[in-house]
Amino acid sequence: MNAVIEEHHDHDHKPSGLGRWLFSTNHKDIGSMYLWFAFTMFFVGGALALIIRAELFQPGMQIVEPEFFNQLTTLHGLIMVFGVIMPAFVGLANWQLPMMIGAPDMALPRMNNWSFWLLPAAFGLLLASLAMSIMGMGSAPNFGWTFYAPLSTTYGPDSTDYFIFSVHLMGISSVMGAINVIATIMNMRAPGMNYMKMPIFVWTWFITAYLLIAVMPVLAGAVTMMLTDRHFGTSFFNAAGGGDPVMFQHIFWFFGHPEVYIMILPAFGIISQIVPTFSRKPLFGYSSMVYATASIAFLSFIVWAHHMFTTGMPVAGELFFMYSTMLIAVPTGVKVFNWISTMWRGALTFETPMLFAVAFIFLFTMGGFTGLMLCIVPADFQYHDTYFVVAHFHYVLVTGAAFSIMAAVYYWLPKWTGNMYDETLGKWHFWLTCISANVLFFPMHFVGLAGMPRRIPDYALQFAEFNQMASVGAFVFGFSQLIFLYVVIKCVRGGQKATTEVWEGAKGLEFELPSPAPFHSYTTPPQVK
């Protein structure tokens, strides 16, 4: 690969001040905005989680009312899923895709601007409902992030309509982001880069974008049905009018299950970029990685009812969804073995991104195994709606998706800023985060298996010790993220200059651009052999 990078300062005219950000069509500026937005929401959603964990520190009611507790779990879930993980991945896509495929920018820069700026509006609406609740003006959404009918229709608080329009805006934003990603990957690849030469992160985002386009409209349909059920006399989810509340769960999880892969496939891509770099070996089994990602995406559409085993499905349905769910372990296993094989006999070094990547492989696999336990129908009747489920999805989303995002930020931050981050502080951040995350989430397995239900503010006395451990872990985890914030700010402001290659074993077009990467990535296409 030989790239000719021209220095062309006259093209880099950035508008100054607020206008640079409001009207930006630059993939790097928009990517930064996405990432900072996700980072901000991470602290907002985290603060809500800390109130939850403070309440659960001991049995009995201490800090919040049960009604407010329900609002906390609901908003924590919604913010972390739609406001942190998804925007962070879109931010990474914005920064990295053009650089990795040798393009100057995203294919649709104006739409890119719009899809970002819908997000503050969406979360403004959602957080407004919380603000009103705190000021005593009625309840914020309190039905859990899954907003099952009739909790969200017949019994939903008035602020449910804020939530509905907020989800509409998020959906439009995600769909436009996905269209942009697909158009960019299809039309802007450097000459010679055919599909099977694309970096894995590009591949996983390509497939994720298709998942987004396939399921976000279904979510939009579900909330629209809720809206008309609430205000326009329809009865989609109202049994009295001939509808069915269980159908809500089917429609929701038809969106919801692909959604969980939307939140993990880009993570697989990130890990597949980082592990080869710090193993100083090419990725083991590139094409099997691509096919595994595609298989996971396909299977994600036919497993949704494993969230609903206790709704009274016929045995044939339960068996189908159990086996199809187990099938997902096969392509996921392929990926895990490929990462391990990549590290096998490699010249390994453990800089912060690699530490996060290795922790991801181990901890995500644990989350995967608890997922396999949950998909076994007879066992699921015991685990359903307990803290075991909470432990499972926090292992895949926090030590999985969130760890991969942190890994990606450490990995590419020197390329973005031109400066190396503080490795000592990065290691501190990693070890505190990794240990506290396990102190936080591991005991949840035990209380869950012992029967502690999720989404309750109080619990039986025998669960107290494990809950105290989890709460201590939560506070250490939460405050450790301030180190991350400090490291990022410090790196943006200065530090040891990063080289073009940044990491000794780094391969890929983004590491052929100077550090920091120029405002317009590849104005002259590189030739990929």
Place this chain on the structure above:
Amino acid sequence: MHSEENHKQYNQPANNRLVIRKLLLLVAIMFSFGYALVPLYDVFCDITGLNGKTGDRVSLVKKPVVDLNRKVRVTFLASLNASMPWEFKPQMSYIDVHPGEPTTINYIARNTSKNPMTGQAVPSVAPGLAAAYFQKTECFCFTEQALKPGEEKVMPVTFIVDSQLPQQMNELILSYTFFTSHEKTKNLSSSQSLSLNQDHKL
């Protein structure tokens, strides 16, 4: 894949427009698919008899085979949607029937409100898997029921429990929920949800 000209110029607006158009079409299809799930779900439940759905039409029954060696208890329930101000009850709380034997029982409804009202009963059979073996040859739930203020109406339902009913099922529950048809539903249910919200605050 790329022609020599394309090497110089990245932006391919024509290609982008094509991609956007195709993807927007996909978005529209998937949005409609979300709505299509509603009738699909009903059809699926009707065909399989899942979810306690007994079908809204008269069952066409071939000459029924009566199984005199077996008795099945059918329990009758009546409930009203929260916004429905009627009285509604079955004439008996249960009946023991032989599978295959046509049986008629009556439900009684009375409009206790001051307005003429139209209602519709929605049937459900429990356990859900038994719904496929529960055939109604006549039912007041097939049509809307209009009652004047204070009017009382005796409404028959004729059913046959299929003799193919699995051996382990000895007891079925037939329940009806009456709800208001037409415009009334909307106004009443919105005031209903208001009062529920107030309860919620207390």
